[in-house]
Amino acid sequence: MSKIKEVLRLKYRNQLSNRQIQTMTGVSRNSVANYTKSYIALNAPLDEVLSLSDKELSELFVSSKPKKHPADRLETIHPDWNEVKQELSKKGMTKLLLWQEYKEKNPNLYSYSQFNRYYAKYVKKLNPSMRQIHYNGDKLFVDYSGLTIPIVNQVTGEISKAQIFVCVLGASGYTFVHATPTQSTKHFIESHVQAFHFYGGVPNILVPDNLKAAVISNKKGVVKLNESYADMARYYNVAIEPARPYKPQDKSKVELGVKAIQRWILMKLRHHTFFSVDELNQQINLLLDGYNNKIVRRLKKSRTELFALLDKPYLHPLRSNQYIFKEFERATVDVTYHVELEGSGYSVPYIHIGKKVDITYTSTSVIISLAGEIIAHHPKMSQRYHDSTILSHLPDEYQRQYEKWNPRRILNWANSIGIYTTALMESIMNKREHPAKAYRACIAILSFSKTYGNHALEGVATVALDVNNYKVAFIESMLKTKSYLLHNQSTASANNTYMNQHENIRGSAYYAQQLSKNSEVVES
Template identity: 40%
Template sequence: RRAAIAELSWPLGDDISDAVLEAALYKAGGTKTGHRRSPEPDWTQVHRELKRKHMTLQILWDEYISRYPEGYRYSRFCDLYRGWAMKLPVTMRQDHAAGDKLFVDYAGDTVTVVVDRLSGKTRQAHLFVAVLGASSLSYAQARWSETLPDWIECHILALEFFGGAPALLVPDNAKVAIIKACHFDPQVNRTYCGMAAHYGSAVLPTRPRRPRDKAKVEAAVRIVERWLLGRLRHRTFYSLAEVNAAIGQLLHDLNDKRVLRRVGATRRQLFEELDRPALRPLPVERYVFAEWRIRRAGLDYHVEIERHYYSVPYRFAREQVEARITANTIEIFHKGERIAAHRRSSGNGKHTTIPDHMPSAHRRFADWTIERIQREA
């Protein structure tokens, strides 16, 4: 009967392959016959809703069928959605929960900046890129180097740009972030961990030699390189501020004006709908950059940091301690407990001593100054 309807006769022609034969016999295979009165579900909206936490196709189908009782049954609803999702680009098929991950990386290419107008001397600026998983909202910042201070400062500016903190920061295994790369238990830089903890986040580096673990930021880096560097190639910059001002304008066009294919919304619209409600609020105080150094207290119970000597309680003489160094303070820890705190001084080779850190005999001797002797006399 199907062959008669398809007007096929035996023997078949040489041009009739299995695919052509199947299409002729089963023209409507995999589709519903007839027309439903209820409208087709908005698969773009379904795809967005699935990015929210605790959201499933069952919940979305329940909401759909409550509005349209004559609509698709659950199995057909799932099949149609999966068929629609298969047509998305690979980077859009990844499952990223709203507000969950912020992917960070440096672009491979640099920006040329003229630092001396007279001699024409140039310097290369590195491009830091951060992108949220669910909405793909992107941030970029040009810096002179990829050192730890620049790495931390870029994270702080990125979080302030997004207006909140994600649950996880996902870098690669760069030395500036990861001290020891490991498949199971990587060792993260202590300053980086402190910065993440300040904003209520955790650091989850990718597995070594697994670039697909951060395919989101890899794709974002390519987009940024094409969108930013391609448009800036004919411009001449004379300062880092000029570069970042131009990057900010192009980022505005990328995030707020460019509509993503198949999604029908801009990155900013997706961010306001998905990521912003899920991000953690930023703390009142901004993170203060701090470095950690391992030192050993001397016989005089002082620790040398940047050519200046700071006291610790005398009972910690000869002990190994850890120093947390900021622009204004020096904090000294022993086995995780803070034992001393000082205001940072210049590297003049002098000593800063707190009297309470001295033994009683030393303190009594130190009290006999020339002024006290004259006063007593």
């Protein structure tokens, strides 16, 4: 996805600061500010801007990047944090309302998310031992339990280990637990989707650990996300802010939740025998309700009550359709105007040969894009080593051959030359997934009979079948040098045995049997 689109989405849909956007996307804060100014100058709806192609966005935002003028720099204005603390101690007061009041007095005041961050720093200075401050509906902390649950295969008796996904909402501590067969990206995202439906909404930010299903790299404050995970986040309009490596305090909420889940749920299941992950999830759900309904002594409310009060009203609404897991690859269009994916080929218009393209695929479809524009759409092949070719992607001469020729016509021509040539044509067509390519090779080989004669082509066909080489160049070279004569003389007996056993040659026994049947019919 375009960096510009990602910046605008995080800025205006997730209300993140420029610094947070820099961490998540790798785009500098100055560039984020420039993109923001360009977007404001456009005065266009966000959805309309996000629907533009990468090229159109580049022309609007990069080519006409606004220059920063010293007069445009605004002085940072900090509120009186002592006053803020006193105001927040009043019953019913919220940070959002307080920020809005300060914003009215000082239009140059920074964003609400920055306001929250500065206040948290102030509180920590007063009392370093104070727990993290979590905002309503803001963050969902995600991790896996180190403790697993055995799953017994009823047929083989083999034992696998179910992975336990745990996520905790920051403000209320409301917890969701989900068992999956693995920690793969697909199962990791599946657990997120289940969590969103469990909560009935989506938080503003996800805070995962740095596992490979979520984060490719997290170095020097620049995060590279797993593309499938990032796509899921874009679908639900949620930001991803991974915990810093070796900084457990960034996700202390979920680490405490994991310990509690191990104690109150997983330990209670240690004597159970489970034969499927679904069966395990049913038992987890029964115990999870009890855990969330437990009264937290310090707060004198259950997590369920706190969720309804603190987090639920602030969650973003769920989309009507559930997210479909997607995977992403980057490939080069080969000389056959196809890209390879999981052992199968998918065609693109031949004019894109040699170009790098992006492949987005699900269990049912494959979409191929170039610079953000879709150039091909195929159904996903269910078997490996099969190709999907769209006729309009072929060059014009291929299309004409595809429409004009067919296997029957080629075999009729081959039969007029000889049985070995027929066998060669069938072998070529059986080995080629693209009929047009097979027709082209077959026509080229059969056309040699006009130059070199049927007898010569039949002799070369025996060699090609013997050495399993069906290339047009190889056959043409044999015809030009007549080297097939030497090969046929030295391997005559071997070739005869091979060809008599070839699946396309019926042999003398077959015709003797047919003659016998015909005689019986005449006699009767």
